[in-house]
Amino acid sequence: MSQRLINWFKFASPASFYPLAGTLWPWFAGLASVLCAVGLWISFFVAPTDFQQGEGYRIIFIHVPASWMSMFIYCVMAFWAAIGITFNTRLSGMMSSALAPTGALFAFLSLWTGALWGKPMWGAWWVWDARLTSELILFFLYIGYIALTSAIDDPRRADKAGAIVALVGVINVPIIYFSVKWWNTLHQGASVSMTKAPTMATTMLWGMLIMALAFWMYSIAIALYRVRAIILERERHATWVAELPEMQR
Amino acid sequence: MNWGSASEFFAMGGYGFYVWGSFGVTAAALLIEALLARKRLSDTRRLLRRELAADRDNQD
Numbered sequence: 001m002s003q004r005l006i007n008w009f010k011f012a013s014p015a016s017f018y019p020l021a022g023t024l025w026p027w028f029a030g031l032a033s034v035l036c037a038v039g040l041w042i043s044f045f046v047a048p049t050d051f052q053q054g055e056g057y058r059i060i061f062i063h064v065p066a067s068w069m070s071m072f073i074y075c076v077m078a079f080w081a082a083i084g085i086t087f088n089t090r091l092s093g094m095m096s097s098a099l100a101p102t103g104a105l106f107a108f109l110s111l112w113t114g115a116l117w118g119k120p121m122w123g124a125w126w127v128w129d130a131r132l133t134s135e136l137i138l139f140f141l142y143i144g145y146i147a148l149t150s151a152i153d154d155p156r157r158a159d160k161a162g163a164i165v166a167l168v169g170v171i172n173v174p175i176i177y178f179s180v181k182w183w184n185t186l187h188q189g190a191s192v193s194m195t196k197a198p199t200m201a202t203t204m205l206w207g208m209l210i211m212a213l214a215f216w217m218y219s220i221a222i223a224l225y226r227v228r229a230i231i232l233e234r235e236r237h238a239t240w241v242a243e244l245p246e247m248q249r
Numbered sequence: 250m251n252w253g254s255a256s257e258f259f260a261m262g263g264y265g266f267y268v269w270g271s272f273g274v275t276a277a278a279l280l281i282e283a284l285l286a287r288k289r290l291s292d293t294r295r296l297l298r299r300e301l302a303a304d305r306d307n308q309d
Contacts, residue, residue, distance in 0.1 A: 044251070044258070045251060045252075048251065049251060049262070054262040054263070054264060055251075055261040055262035055263075055264050055268060056261070056262070056263075056264035056267055056268065058261070058264075058268050059267065059268055059271045059272075062271055062272060062275050063271065066275065101282065102282065105278055105279075105282055108278070109274070109275050109278060112271070112274055112275075113271040113274075113275065116266075116267045116268075116270045116271045117267065117271070119267065120264060120267050218279060222282060222283060222286055225283075225286050225287075225290065226286045226289065226290075228290055229286070229289045229290040229293050232290070232293045232294065232297060233293050236297055236300070241297065242301050246294055247294070247297060247298055247301055
């Protein structure tokens with residue numbers, strides 16, 4: 001019986017994850033391109049003009065997905081941090097460091113597109129509002145994680161320190177999510193919620209969801225790609241690295 | 250269809266700067282990230298190939 005179970009810990013070894021990630025990333029990259037093309041088509045040609053915000057609302061099709069991804073990637077980093085601390089697996093720290101730059105990028109894009117949306121609609125690039133401020137803190141958490149882990153020479157110790165930042169910082173994610181409920185903010189409430197029907201046109205909702213899926217697939221592809229570089233950097237003295245076909249000439 | 254002409258499309262009903270500023274920077278950022286990741290992997294491979302070749306030469 002036990003022969004038929006997948007041994008997940010097998011993939012926790014960098015030596016077997018390196019080729020697996022190499023096989024998987026092009027599929028996710030392909031899915032991301034297709035979803036992005038469909039999502040952009042809906043964003044500009046299918047979704048109707050908003051009766052209040054005119055064409056300016058179209059920023060929503062990247063603002064909301066980028067914000068979701070910035071929060072979701074941080075949760076995935078915290079998940080890998082917890083796995084790393086519990087099972088002491090090397091790959092989990094590598095996955096966290098592979099995700100951090102992409103998460104930071106999405107947090108930045110969330111703030112950037114938010115500023116470009118805020119200016120015409122609210123008349124201000126930035127306000128010290130609960131939603132905006134907690135998202136800015138998320139961006140700083142990503143930067144802090146990257147700075148801390150790259151300042152420590154020993155990768156295993158860097159992973160441990162980074163894992164603490166990821167786990168402590170994850171408390172900020174529900175704060176961002178619920179900020180529009182807990183505080184009286186300028187930022188509008190959730191466009192899509194688990195508990196009630198979405199308050200927007202169906203085509204707008206589809207465009208946003210497809211763009212979110214595209215960003216999701218992009219994040220998986222880039223994290224799998226980057227983790228391969230990290231594995232090689234850290235496992236450079238291992239025999240299996242020397243035996244890789246791309247290392248021969 | 251929302252747009253009568255290409256110039257209407259680029260004008261975005263007067264919000265062109267904000268809409269294209271958002272989509273353009275996002276596209277550029279994702280593209281640059283992908284290129285940087287590719288450079289990181291190929292640089293690492295090149296470095297390791299050189300190290301391994303040096304090791305082999307020392308053993309001979």
